[in-house]
Amino acid sequence: MQPFAFIDRTEPVSPGSKTPTPGRDLGHRENRSSSELRALGSSVYKEVWEEFYTWEPGYCSHILGTLDGNPLAPAKDAAVKMAKDMMAGLLEDTHQGNKMDQPENDWETAYLTRYRSIDGKGFTTTVEVTMPFITIDVVLPPHPAYESCPPISKSMRLDETREHTANYLPYGDDETFPFEEYLAKFPSLEWANDFDPDLEMIQLETVRRLHVIQEITLPDVDRMRIFKSLRFSHNTGLLWERSQRDFLHWPGAFQVKPEDDLPTSHAAHTDDLRGRLLSTLRTFCPTLNCLSPICETHGQLNSNTYLPSRRPQITGQSMLLSEGEPCGPECFRLVQDFDQFVETLPPSPSDSSNVSSLDTLETILSLAPDLYPCQLAVLCFRSCQETFVQRLHLWPDHSILPLADRESSFDPSTDADTERDMGELGKDSALLKTIQQRKKNKKMKTKLEFVDEPSHLSCEQIPPCAHSGACTSSQCQCWLKKQHCTPACRCGVSCTRQWPSCSCVSGRCEAETCSCVQGGRECIPGICLRCDAGGHTGRPCRNTKVQRQASKPLEIRPGTYGLGAFALESLNMGDFVGTYTGHIMSLDSANLTIDITNHNSLNYLFEVTPDKDNIQLPVFDAACVGNATRFLNHGKAGKDNVEARTLLVNGEHQIGFFTKRKVKARDELFLDYGQNYWKEQGGHYSESESE
Template sequence: MDVDDSLSDQLDEQPEELDFAQKRVYAEDVYRGVYTEFFAWEQEECRRTIISLRTTNPKMLLSPRVSTSYRPSQVTPVEGAEKFYFDDLVDDSNSFQASCITIEAARWSPCPRYFSCTPISQSTQRDVVQDYMLPFVPYADDPVFNVFDYLENFSKFAWQEEFNDPDMEEIQNEAVRRLIFSPHKFTLQDVDDLGFFSLARITNSSGLLWDTTQRDPLIWPGAQFSNLDRLPTKWVVDTPDIFAVISKDINTFCPNLNCLHTFCSLHAGKADVPYVISDEASGAYQFTPIEPAKATETNESMKLSQVEPCGALCFKLQEFDSRENNLLESSPWSNPDDITMLEGILKLTPDTVPCDLALICRKPCFEVFIYRSRLLPDEKIQENISYNSPSPSEIVLPEFVSTSVLGFTPQFSPLSPCQHKGPCHEASGCHCYKEAHYCSRNCRCSLDCPIRWKGCKCGMRKKSSGHCETEKCPCRAAARECDPELCVKCDARGRHKKKKCLNNDIQKGRFQPIKITKGAYGNGAYAQCALAKGVIIGEYVGELISKESTSMAAFDVLYDHLGLNYIFDLDMAYVLDSAIFGNETRYLNHSEDANCCATVVNVNGVHRIVLVTTTSVAIAEELFLNYGDSYWTKDSPTES
């Protein structure tokens, strides 16, 4: 009888109460049994799988319709051509003589040397693990490569790092399952207290139970043919706290307009959205959580407001004496979830009138007012109002840093969004104000913050097919693309079909097609249509790497060996490397008389490199960049 059958037979029996020591002994026996059972099956399964890959010895099978007789070639032999003999291996008695036929083939040029890359449409953040952990040694068999100088920049290899053994995960998962559904009914906390299993559940997206669901389940008899129930793979906290629910999801959601999806690696920790490590056990990178909003409307001012009563039970029609404003005796709510829901809503919109809150909470208006007064007493609200900080009208605007000039790298890097108490000012510790940066859409300051970027108000022009095409547009003049949320007049969102904003090509992906073929040096990029001056031909994308990264020295060794590099300066803090990830813009060759240049544009708070024509370019003309003096290594490159 196996372990599952014995456990199933005991399910209806009264379990014996075990102390911790007895639970530990019982769990060790179950763990050991699953371990032995698994590897006994795995050994036989591996042997069977390997045998199934074996092939039989090949045999020569000749069709009876195939003739083995020699048939002379119809091609006329060249005089003086070399002759050779060949034997019929089927019948050793046959031997034939033939002349070598020489045919002159047309000459063809070999394909220029090039290095492939993974195509991407948007830059990606380089994993910080690669700064100290090396997955493999490149060019290990090349005696010219300076391998030791390259290895000095890393502390260890990737295979030296501990990893989660999928076999052990399967064994532990099955052992936990048998403990949970055993007659002794272990809890997940009991399993964690044992100390020899991985933590069963750390959060709703980490722990042993979660990890085993992130790969295909292993089909083996001990787990698949068991009569026990399956362990729950999902864990969602059923809470009425709407603030907690939103905070859980917002921690993994990238709010940058260039992304708007979860688990973004590009903006985490830099550019426009900071990250925090909120869970040391799982090491999960999460975006900055939202802070509860501060109430500025007192309960007394709500009573005196000019809002029309919502009905007979409206708070404005009720009389509240000082004792009832202690607010528990007047109208108690028996269900604590009702209070939790109201508290969560007030953390998001604390100044919402009780009339609206009553509809959301499905409670009488005056009762909602009573509990709001309890959760947000006027004394606490007065503290928020009387915070000693200058009003927005009193703030002296700083001299903002310049953004970019065509063809030059900006002398600043976008900051992470500010998050502080009070208006953006030096007194509040706002780093946007201190560094003379405009606040971005993801800053947690007020929407009417005086140092927020205001966008443009370019309207429709009758004599043009679009707008925002000249330096008269403040966004274009500041080397910024129009913001679809701010630049409403120019229709940056693209709602209208007739006339469109001409300063959002990067966001819309409106680039000119180019062809990659043999160029002046190796492969090159060619225009597939006539291009005017100032046309964006594409965005230079790659891996985003900090200039302070320790792997930059490793790149120097590697690119010295190759005689080329794909690194572009993005700003004062970051570079873009298109060696591993990139697109067709990496193939533009160098020329002192270049017809294109690279410029950095601020797109929704993130710097992005685009290649722009500096002169008119004819169709099928090769596109060139001036790499600059800092590009050249000891050996001249053979490919852009």
């Protein structure tokens, strides 16, 4: 028999070749208790474990045996012979007419050997090169000491596990580093638990047998608490990790593709638009400072997949009467008689393609109900009039609240009460009046309270709210923490808890007049419209430099202390130099780095000091990752030409550096670190030490 790498389940020599079958009392039964599920899981787990390790030693012996007569050995011998021949040729060439023993006064001779391979044969050519001998008396100073630091444009948040896990031993070859004291501070070590690929295959096969043979649902498998969680999110868990490497075909496992029996992905069907949107929400960061997938800054904060549903506020007839140019020959605006058009509407087709199109349209309308048919036609790949017809089928005009009553009946937030009550609007006018009065009373009783007035240093970093109903109850995290909602919240920019827009005109957001500047915030795109915070014109808002990363160019070179940051162009007072970036961590995690900072005398911690003791604000550490601002050297009061400002940028704290006065090109930039920077209290940093 020829050597084989994969053994079929039916291989007669395999001790685990039999197909798993349910044993006694392992058959399918509904409503199992947690103890029964755990007993069943343990039994199947033990069965698979024994089968795997009965097969595994023989398989490994077989694979190791195939290494005899390694085909690479002849190639290795040929390479060694070629190297010896090259060396012999080099020595022969250099010994003939060698001038190295008799060098000229001002010249040096070197020999360069070039190797070429033609048709698998190696050829060498040795060339003699004569070079002038030049003596330089100038002594070049050594470059200032530095440590590698990958550049980043925005800070990265460390999750709780990574914060309290030692990933490696710094300065492992330096006997003076207190590695025992350093490691003793961490609850866990990254290298303590090695990855076991055998265990992953055993658990995967056990889960498959429980799910396919015993008909146990995957949530019930998780309830057993025997295996690693099947799925934490879209990219974590046993099922996801299985999809990241090749599957081991062993006799006790199924021989079909694993995804045929076990789902390995959250990917929704191509026709399921809402499912695909929910899948996108799991990876896409809606924070205006990111707007990117797989965000390393807010990934843990934006895990809610709630999608608010809204009802339309514009009737079909109002759309027809609105101003606008037709989008084409089949535009809905070309309908002459709306009433006649509605009366002659054919019933909605029931074929599969139309059902899919209607589902797509319904999903889009649930999120953006007042999009015009011209826009919907592009999204749905249908004609404009056909899209208009389908919208009328989904939302007849009599089911849409009249325009005159809209302001008195709609809460600025997404309100579940409104959505429920709106379904009854066309049935009872008295009920409509009752609903409107109840809304007015509710608004009068709702008192908005915020902890960030007048300072935002009492604001914690919390996830954006995502819930049904108004942001006026305990289901809203912003309401509980008494904080403003942000554009990343699902309640929308019209929510009453959003920071109010400033009234400045474009380019005029100054400290004397702008409410955002006075509140220590940058203007918010989508809310601050008059000042053009969104940057739609040639004069964008001046109070958005941090989020636009509109910083001045810097040069890093030897400075007053080691490396320093220098201006490449002349700077005026108040110019934005850059944002301090690094790892975002808690104060407790920052204290774990004390041994490192004491050893290398480099402290890159920068803390946002809160107004209250019970508020946990982030600490930025640019020791491992950062940008050019980490090289700003200390300058005493009077010598410093840069100041740090803590700003709230689209709901998150950021540290921006601004010039205090005019700075000439090529001048070094200095920042006053503050008196507390140089202090240490019992081996721990104080709350204002790294300012």
